[in-house]
Amino acid sequence: MTKTQQTLETAQQAFEHFRHGLATGEWEKFIAILSDDFTFSFPAGPYQGLNQGKERMAEFLGYVSEKVFSQGLVFTLERTTFNENTVVFEGTSEGLMFGNPYKNQVAVSFDIRGDKICSYREYLSLVYQP
Amino acid sequence: MTKTQQTLETAQQAFEHFRHGLATGEWEKFIAILSDDFTFSFPAGPYQGLNQGKERMAEFLGYVSEKVFSQGLVFTLERTTFNENTVVFEGTSEGLMFGNPYKNQVAVSFDIRGDKICSYREYLSLVYQP
Numbered sequence: 023m024t025k026t027q028q029t030l031e032t033a034q035q036a037f038e039h040f041r042h043g044l045a046t047g048e049w050e051k052f053i054a055i056l057s058d059d060f061t062f063s064f065p066a067g068p069y070q071g072l073n074q075g076k077e078r079m080a081e082f083l084g085y086v087s088e089k090v091f092s093q094g095l096v097f098t099l100e101r102t103t104f105n106e107n108t109v110v111f112e113g114t115s116e117g118l119m120f121g122n123p124y125k126n127q128v129a130v131s132f133d134i135r136g137d138k139i140c141s142y143r144e145y146l147s148l149v150y151q152p
Numbered sequence: 153m154t155k156t157q158q159t160l161e162t163a164q165q166a167f168e169h170f171r172h173g174l175a176t177g178e179w180e181k182f183i184a185i186l187s188d189d190f191t192f193s194f195p196a197g198p199y200q201g202l203n204q205g206k207e208r209m210a211e212f213l214g215y216v217s218e219k220v221f222s223q224g225l226v227f228t229l230e231r232t233t234f235n236e237n238t239v240v241f242e243g244t245s246e247g248l249m250f251g252n253p254y255k256n257q258v259a260v261s262f263d264i265r266g267d268k269i270c271s272y273r274e275y276l277s278l279v280y281q282p
Contacts, residue, residue, distance in 0.1 A: 063257065065277050101261070103233035103240045110233045110240045112261060112273070127193065129259045129275040131231070131242060143242070145259040145275030147195050 026106040029134040033109035034102070036132060036139050044095040044115070047087035053080050057138035065146050079142070091117050097128070108133050156236040159264040163239035164232070166262060166269050174225040174245070177217035183210050187268035195276050209272070221247050227258070238263050 023031075032055075039052035056076045063072045067090070069082045086095075095117040103110045109132050116125045127147030132139050153161075162185075169182035186206045193202045197220070199212045216225075225247040233240045239262050246255045257277030262269050 063277055070278065101235070101238050103235050103238050103261075105231070105233050108231050108233050108242075110242070110259065110261075112238075112240070127273065127275070129240065129261065129273075131233075131240075131259065143257065143259075143277060145257070145277050147193055147273060147275050148200065 024106075026104065029106055030102075030104050030109055032134050032137055033104070033111075033132045033139070037099075037109075037111055037130075040130070041097045041099075043083060043087070044091070044097055046094060047092075049080065049083045049087070053083070055137075055139055057135060057140040060138075060140055060142070062142040062144075064144050090119055091124075093118050095124075107135075154236075156234065159236055160232075160234050160239055162264050162267050163234070163241075163262045163269070167229075167239075167241055167260075170260070171227045171229075173213060173217070174221070174227055176224060177222075179210065179213045179217070183213070185267075185269055187265060187270040190268075190270055190272070192272040192274075194274050220249055221254075223248050225254075237265075 036052065036055045039055060043049040043052045053076060056079060058076065060076050060079060061072060061074055062079055064070060064082070073082065095115050097113055097115045099111055099113040101112040111130045113128060114125065115128050118124060129145040131143040133141035166182065166185045169185060173179040173182045183206060186209060188206065190206050190209060191202060191204055192209055194200060194212070203212065225245050227243055227245045229241055229243040231242040241260045243258060244255065245258050248254060259275040261273040263271035
């Protein structure tokens with residue numbers, strides 16, 4: 023298997039855990055696949071900008087599932103693009119944000135090192151200010 | 153050359169024209185590479201959401217270069233991911249937005265058909281409301 027194929031497989035596995043977390047609030051499997059020096063960036067809200075660490079990501083995901091999308095968010099995957107280090111998932115996320123109907127186009131980019139995700143970047147297509 | 157390689161080459165050429173347009177306001181070469189049934193989506197402002205047609209894109213790019221970033225916007229490319237139909241460019245854009253310092257992480261996704269761009273989707277990493 024080439025490095026690009028390994029990267030894609032690792033990212034796709036992580037993405038399934040990510041999607042499961044969004045839908046259910048169960049984030050253990052996703053967090054287990056993050057590297058120790060993991061970083062993430064997010065467009066808006068209290069975690070806007072660049073954040074450091076798995077613990078910070080766990081906090082953020084708890085906030086997302088408990089406060090923002092407490093009834094779950096459904097991510098419909100539309101496209102996957104990749105190279106040997108990075109995989110981008112484009113799709114639609116839909117649910118209730120703070121109880122109000124929410125739908126957005128999203129691009130989520132994972133950097134992979136070995137069998138871990140070392141970086142996560144989220145980009146939004148429609149701007150909603152909570 | 154595989155279809156994926158052709159897609160990547162077409163998209164990279166278009167992206168150079170796109171970057172040139174952002175920096176200079178000269179959009180002719182980029183617009184020439186768009187398909188007749190071209191669509192685009194953008195996160196904010198008067199062109200927020202899904203838009204149809206090359207003419208609408210030309211209007212939008214004129215608005216961007218004349219009103220929003222009238223002194224030009226510099227796009228620094230950081231990552232390119234791809235599959236046989238789609239290429240995503242991730243990077244940083246920096247300049248003056250309505251005269252104020254502006255810097256953002258951006259993902260731009262092109263769908264390719266033949267030697268044309270048939271769809272453009274822009275996603276932002278930091279939310280700025282103009």
